[in-house]
Amino acid sequence: MIDARLTLPRRSLLRMGAGLCAATALGGTAAQADEAAAPVAVGDPKLSLKGRTIAISVAGTDHFFDLKAYQAQVETVKELGGTPIGLDAGRSDKALVSQLQTLVTQKPDAVIQTLGTLTVVDPWLKKLRQAGIPVFSVDLPSTNVINTATSDNFSLGSQLALQLVSDIGGKGNVVVFNGFAGVPVCEIRYTQLKTVLKYYPEVKILEPELRDVIPNTVQDAYAQITALLSKYPEKGSIAAIWSAWDIPQLGATQALVAAGRDDIRTYGVDGTPEVLALVKDPKAPAGAVAAQQPGVIGRTAVLNLARYLNGDTSLPSQTFLPAIIANKANAAEVQKQLGQV
Incomplete structure (x- = not known):
């Protein structure tokens, strides 16, 4: 049981939102x-x-x-x-x-x-x-x-997929972590990825898809990607790595850094501070994260x-x-908006 006395530090919140009414896009006032x-x-x-x-x-x-x-x-x-x-x-x-x-x-x-x-x-x-x-x-x-x-997981899922497609020039192999189909929000994000990729036939999801796990998510993702890079050692053989949340993205990004694979970018959802910092880093292979x-x-x-x-x-x-897609161009500003700096 959690101590109910825990409190949330007051932070400046993302100034893009739909208030308390339903929103259907990533933008807002x-x-x-x-x-x-x-x-x-x-x-x-x-x-x-x-x-x-x-x-x-x-x-x-x-x-x-x-x-x-x-x-x-x-x-x-x-x-x-x-x-x-x-x-x-x-x-x-x-x-x-x-x-x-x-x-x-x-x-x-x-x-x-x-x-x-x-x-x-x-x-x-x-x-x-x-x-x-x-x-x-x-x-x-x-x-x-x-x-x-x-x-709005429908919007953030499709927008993240479109960011990925844009970054890789509309072609290449994509590694997907897909271990939580029973969690509705993860399923929605994955479905939106597949829907977008339907219209980009030169982007292929590598089979078999990877399974992310809890606990030890970072370590497991690191190990799986390290093994996969041994199987695909040539630069350009993999273009991107996608996950329905960003803890696998963290492990995958660390594995890419360790292997010196600057030809691959990672994508995920949540906006965990460590991941957002990697997205901001111009030298890190974290391409984007949908920050909630x-x-x-x-x-x-x-x-x-x-x-x-x-x-x-x-x-x-x-x-x-709504969420906002944080990428290399705007990650520093998103950090400020979310109170992560």
């Missing part, structure tokens, strides 16, 4: 981003969680996105006068099921589930719903939740929950928050 990041008026009765206990269940917090989204949820519940209960499954499906099972009997006022394999958690989200407990989620769209706060706003996403989930508990039944099934 500064005013909308300010709306999403604005402090909550604790005394606002429309958003009060006073006297409410909110369970915040998360698949794990070892990853930058997951931790920041979780911390933002904890902080926002407390700002609204509620009591957050933090539950960290530590990347264990068994532990995740156990903590959701416990919540069915404990009956908090509401539950927010952050990530997880849908086939594993969805039966328990349904049981929570049947028990009369409102369920919200972060990055886990499900028919058993009232609202999911998430990045985990703090804004986590905060939005709680604000939507508060609206619902205070009588607002007009929420959409999903609230999309």
Whole structure:
């Protein structure tokens, strides 16, 4: 279990957003981003969680996105006068099921589930719903939740794929990490990659695709790419490496640096500080990363929950928050916008 006293450091947030309404593109206005990041008026009765206990269940917090989204949820519940209960499954499906099972009997006022394999958690989200407990989620769209706060993975997936295609000149072999098809957001990003590549027939995905793992993701990706480079030693034989999140990208980039392969670029999603720093480095082979706003996403989930508990039944099934493609040209500015410098 996570100590619910954890708080999210106040940082300047990405000034490209869609506020708390649905967004369908990576762009937006500064005013909308300010709306999403604005402090909550604790005394606002429309958003009060006073006297409410909110369970915040998360698949794990070892990853930058997951931790920041979780911390933002904890902080926002407390700002609204509620009591957050933090539950960290530590990347264990068994532990995740156990903590959701416990919540069915404990009956908090509401539950927010952050990530997880849908086939594993969805039966328990349904049981929570049947028990009369409102369920919200972060990055886990499900028919058993009232609202999911998430990045617009359709847009960021296609935009990242287009960045990759542009960087490699529309031709070449691409290595793909594809180990989490059961996680909806990863599946969406992969599907968008495949959709874009359909229109660039000279770009080929190398088979077999690689499998990313948890834990030891960086070390495993490093080892897999090192082995693959031995199989494809000629420069130009591989053009790019893609992953649905950016921890495999980190290991892959380190492997390329160690092997002196400056002919290959890596691509991923999240905007983990170490990866974004590599994208900014003109000498590093990290080509681009789709930087998400985990703090804004986590905060939005709680604000939507508060609206619902205070009588607002007009929420959409999903609230999309935009990401921004950070590349060699703009990574330094994205770091500033995300408060990573």
